[in-house]
Structures are given as structure tokens and as C-alpha cells.
Amino acid sequence: SRQLALFQDHKSLSCHTCSLNKEPLAHPKMLPSGATRPDVYILGEAPGATEDQEGVQFVGDAGSYLRKFLPSGYLKKIRWNNAINCRPPGNRTPTDLELACCKSRQEQDIVTTKPKVVLGFGGTPLKLLTGASGIMNWRGRQIPLRIRDHCFWYFPLLHPSFMLRARNDRKLGAGWEKVFSDDIARAFSFVENYVDPIPEDMSTFTHNIELLNTFDLTAVETALARIAQYENHGLDIETNGLKPYKAGAKILTLAAGTYEDTVAIPIRHREAKWRPDQLKKLDQIIYEYLLNSGRKWCHNTKFEQEWLAFFYGKDLLFETTWGDTMAQAHVLDERRGKALEDVTLRLFGFNIKDQHQVNVDNLDAERLDDVLLYNATDAKYTDAASHVQHATLEEEQLVPVYDQAMAHCRTLVLAQMKGMVPNTPEIQRIAKQLAKEMVDAAAAVRENAGVQAWEKKNQKHFKPTSSTDVLSLMHSLGHKIENTEEPELEKVKHPAAKLVLTVRQNQKLESTYITPYLPKGKRIYADGLIHGNFNH
Ligand code: URA
Numbered sequence: 338s339r340q341l342a343l344f345q346d347h348k349s350l351s352c353h354t355c356s357l358n359k360e361p362l363a364h365p366k367m368l369p370s371g372a373t374r375p376d377v378y379i380l381g382e383a384p385g386a387t388e389d390q391e392g393v394q395f396v397g398d399a400g401s402y403l404r405k406f407l408p409s410g411y412l413k414k415i416r417w418n419n420a421i422n423c424r425p426p427g428n429r430t431p432t433d434l435e436l437a438c439c440k441s442r443q444e445q446d447i448v449t450t451k452p453k454v455v456l457g458f459g460g461t462p463l464k465l466l467t468g469a470s471g472i473m474n475w476r477g478r479q480i481p482l483r484i485r486d487h488c489f490w491y492f493p494l495l496h497p498s499f500m501l502r503a504r505n506d507r508k509l510g511a512g513w514e515k516v517f518s519d520d521i522a523r524a525f526s527f528v529e530n531y532v533d534p535i536p537e538d539m540s541t542f543t544h545n546i547e548l549l550n551t552f553d554l555t556a557v558e559t560a561l562a563r564i565a566q567y568e569n570h571g572l573d574i575e576t577n578g579l580k581p582y583k584a585g586a587k588i589l590t591l592a593a594g595t596y597e598d599t600v601a602i603p604i605r606h607r608e609a610k611w612r613p614d615q616l617k618k619l620d621q622i623i624y625e626y627l628l629n630s631g632r633k634w635c636h637n638t639k640f641e642q643e644w645l646a647f648f649y650g651k652d653l654l655f656e657t658t659w660g661d662t663m664a665q666a667h668v669l670d671e672r673r674g675k676a677l678e679d680v681t682l683r684l685f686g687f688n689i690k691d692q693h694q695v696n697v698d699n700l701d702a703e704r705l706d707d708v709l710l711y712n713a714t715d716a717k718y719t720d721a722a723s724h725v726q727h728a729t730l731e732e733e734q735l736v737p738v739y740d741q742a743m744a745h746c747r748t749l750v751l752a753q754m755k756g757m758v759p760n761t762p763e764i765q766r767i768a769k770q771l772a773k774e775m776v777d778a779a780a781a782v783r784e785n786a787g788v789q790a791w792e793k794k795n796q797k798h799f800k801p802t803s804s805t806d807v808l809s810l811m812h813s814l815g816h817k818i819e820n821t822e823e824p825e826l827e828k829v830k831h832p833a834a835k836l837v838l839t840v841r842q843n844q845k846l847e848s849t850y851i852t853p854y855l856p857k858g859k860r861i862y863a864d865g866l867i868h869g870n871f872n873h
Contacts, residue, residue, distance in 0.1 A: 355438035357423040364392035367422045369446050375416035376528050378452035378489075379403075380443070382420055382461040382496065383431055389424040393417070399497040403458070406521045411528075416450055418443060420465040436465050448487045453531055455482075455489055456524055459496030466491055468688055474674045477520050479527070481534030481686045488534045492524040536686030546717060547600045548709040552610050558622050560600040564593045565630035569660070571595065571720030572633040574641055575606075575712045577701045581647040582756075582862035588644060589700055590708050591623065592716035593633070599720075601713035608705035624649045627657060634660040634723040636677045636715070638743075639870075642750045651754075654747040661743055662719050664873065665726035668739045681718050684725050689718055745873040756866030759854050768851045771843045778843075782836045787814045801840040 352358045352366065367384050370393050379395070387397030394417035395403055407415070421431045421439040431439075443465065447455065457463050460472040466482060469475060475493040482491045495503075495517050503513040549557050564570055575589045589609075592601040603609040604619065611619055627633070627649060635641040638661035646654050666675040674683070681689040693711045695703045700711075730736045779801060782788055788799050791810045800806045804821040811818050811829060818825040823841075826834045853860040860867055 350438045352438065355435055357421070357425060357435055360423055360426065362424055363389050365423050367392060367394070367419070369416055369418035370394060371416040372414050373450060375450055375452045376414040376454070377411060377525070378416045378418065378447060378450070378455040380418055380420060380455055380457045380462040382459050383428070384419060384422070384424040385428055386424070394419055399501060402501055403497040406518050408525050411525065416452060418446060420462045431461055436461070440465060444484045447489070448485050451487050452489055454492055454524060454528055456492045456494055456521070458494050459499065463493045467682060468691065469679070469682060471673065474672045477516070478670070478683060480683055481536040483536040483538070483686055488536055490527070490534050492520070494520050494524070534686070539687060542692060542714065543710060545597050545599060546710070546713045548706060548713065549600055549602045550706060550709060552603070552615070554615055554618055554622065557602055557619065561593070561622060561626035564598070564600060565626050567595055568631045569634060569720070569723060570631060571599070571716040571723065572635050572641060573712055573715040573719060574644060575700050575708055576644055580862065580868055581644045582864055582868055584863045588648060590712045592709070592712040594716055594720065596717055596721040599713050599717040601709035603705055603709065606705050606708060607701050620649070627653050630657065632658040632660050634662055634719050636680070636719045636722070637661065637663045638746055639750050639753070642747060643753055646750060646754065651751070654750060659743070659746065660723055661746060662722045662726060664742045665723065665730060665739055668735050668742060669726060669729055669733070677715060677719065680722050684722055685718065689714060742873050749871040749873055752871055753868050756862070756864065756868045759861060759867055761856060764851060764854050768847065768855065771847050771851065775840050775843050778836045778839045782833055785833050787831065788833055801837045802844065807837055
């Protein structure tokens, strides 16, 4: 989505910048067709061959298939368009640049014709209008969107061309067709019982937020005492790592509050100017607030709980209440798409992470005010998400399922905190064994006559870990493989191929399961233990 946004910042993007501008097409720049005041706006990917010949959307095989699922009463209320208006050569997927060049045309048409819902078929229109990817995880959901002054619901759906392929799958075909048909039926029945979308107005994104960046303890105490009064509120912390057990691990900032009232507090960010005695008092204030406040909603609560219990005490897991908007999202739909940016897109029509420029992998290096604002908006929208998702869970009678998931949270955190003792002698034994196998395999490769000939010809040692060397060797041995991926190498009946696979597999085992767990490995923390992640 950032790539697309980057392109769009260039106001010069238009047909002149697009590589499809010079394509020899029967109907270039195909205009939308159908209703001029549509209820339903159908947005496809791009014209295919038949569409280009006839100059109308969805009239080829995929189009005929799709039309079978549309309720006939609606045909006069539908408008047809595609994410891009020129047919790409060979029907390839449109590039990001092509999408960016066409985007303002499609947006303008939606704003002018004001549909209630947009049905987007496939991943391409989804990317165009939301920046999201992964149509399998998005289909069947609905997203409130705003383009300038027009708000509408976006329904991501599978693409009919995918359906034409999927229905031939003997095992899954009928299942896919039911999914496709149900998704479309749900969208049309939604139009019948329409509820206006309320996508967030981004001009208010940073409203109701107070950054407590003046290093005034009284101000922090007053603000947290106020937040503590709310029955429910959002809570988020920013840290300098994923786990609190490393030397130097620290909580940089904390943000807490509701959609109407959020505060962000610097703690140990590099720019935080607390004196040591003030920092001690600040920790006390934070602990009191955490212990004596309403339900704290986090997005992935195990993270906040692990850090806060580590630095402020495990009583926080028992003596106060917590909620988890990620667990809510999981109970509502267990597919991928549970990060906060997915949830804000789904509920409020925008990707929260796209609103910030900070490098989330190194927040201590970012400017404090940027981190505080980043932190605060996460807490603000976590609070907002908790209410909307709770209402849906209630409607679907899923609150007990969510409660059950939530009940496991602190147990898992405690298990993560307790950690596991690595069996170092055994890990070292396996490390040695793998290393020996790799040395033996490398030696055996070098003894192979074909390899020796290759080395002589190329005047260098053959490296089984270099894909260039492997491809070149296989070709010189007469095996016309296309790449050096496992399935290709497995086809080759030559000992060198088998040896290469052994070396590679051992290397993978070593780097994933062995090296990180040896003393000083990256999965062994300062206390000498492994602290994993257990999911509820
Ligand atoms: N026909 C179109 O007009 N668009 C598509 O995405 C597929 C077929």
C-alpha cells in the first residue's frame, strides 16, 4: 500500500506515464458502463480479450460466469468498471504503477456515481482501493471506505476467473462455488437492508490525544488518574524489542485512554529527560495506575502483559482486568488479518500503520514526539476497536468464546515468563553432528568426477551453498533444471544434487533450531532461558 501511495503522490501520474498507453487495443481506456446512479458498483481487475473486443466490462467467460450469480432485479442498478481500463498484454496482473496511473479515474467515477456498495472481484481492486493484499483472507468481509465526500461499503470477493479454474477442482470445486455465491448473496442482501458506513474521517485522526512530553510528574499523575476512572480503555506500550529479558530491554513509552481521551507518556525512550529519582516516581505512578484502573484493552495483550509483569510485577496479571482486541478479531474470523492495521481497515476504513513514518523496528532511534503519537493512536483505536468488536461478538453470541480465549492469556504469559531450560549438551551434540555431516557431504561433492571437471573448467571450488554454482554445475552435467529450488533438484538423478540438498537441509536445521539455542544464541536470554510464545 505504501508503494501505491508513493506513486500517487506524483500528481503527474496519468495515461502518459502508463506503459499500457501505447498498447494496440481495440478499446483502450474503456469507460465504465451501466447505471449512472448505481446501488452496486462492480469493480474487476482489467478488461480481458473479449472485453477489449466489445468495449464493455465482464462480457467474456469470467463475466458470463459472474452474471449468473447476480440477482436479476438489480441489473439496472449496477455500474461496471475495472481497476485499470486498458487490457494488459496476455491478461497479466496489472502492475502497481498501472494501478496508480488509473486510480484517480476510478475514484472520480465512484465519487460521481455514489454507489452504496462496491463489489471488488479479486486482489487487484482490493489493492487499488484499500492497499490490502491477500484476497483469501479478505473475501467475505466488508470494509467501510471514504473517497473524498462519498462513503460506501467495499466487499472483497473472489475473482470469477479464479472460480472458473477452481470449479474444475474435483474435491473443492463445489465448495468454492458455494463460497462465491454466498459472498455475493450476502452483499446484495446487505444492499436491501442498508446500514450507512462510518469510515474514519482522517482529519480527526490525531484529535483527543495529549502527548505528555514536558516531563512533569504531576501532569502524568493527573492524566493517568483520569484515565484510570474509565471502565474500559485502550493501552499500548512501545519497547525496544520483542521480549523484556535481554540486557538493555526497556519500555520506551506508554499510551492509554479512550477514543475521546488518550494520553501518551515517555518512559525510557532515549529522548526522555527524567532524572533517576523522577523515573523511580514515574514507575510508581504507572504501577498504581495499572493496578487501580478499569479494563485495559491491548492489541495482542500477551505482549503488554509480559513486559508490564516483568518490569512492574506479576500481580498485574491477577489483580486487575484486561481485554484483547486481537483475540476478539480471532474469534470473529480466524483467518489471517488480525494485526491492528487490518482491524482498523476493516472497522474504520484505514490502515493505521500507513499514517506514520516511524521505523517500528527501532523506535528508540525515532523522535520521541513521533513515537508518542504513534503509541497514542494505537491506544486510541484499540479502544475504538474493542467496542465495535464487542458489539459484533454479542450479536453473534460469541462473547463466551472470546472470554475463554482471554482466560488463558495470563497463564500463557506466566509460562512464557517462566521460560525453558535449554539442554545445552544435547544441542551441542546435534550441532557437532550436523557440522560433521556437512563437512562429509561437502567432501563427497568434491570427490565427484563431474564436480571435479566443473571445478577444473571454472578454476574455482564448487560451493554447494551457492545457487549460481549449483545451477551451473547441473547444466554442465546435462540436467536442464530451471532453478535450484528443492523440487527441481529432487528431479536430478546425480549424487551431487543429493549432496547439495543434504548440505542445504542441514544448514537450515542448524540456523533455525541449533545456533539460536546455543549459549549466546539469539533465543537464549540474559537469564539463560528460552522464552517462547504460546498462542491462545
Ligand atoms: N472482465 C472484466 O471486465 N474484468 C475482469 O476483471 C475480468 C473479466
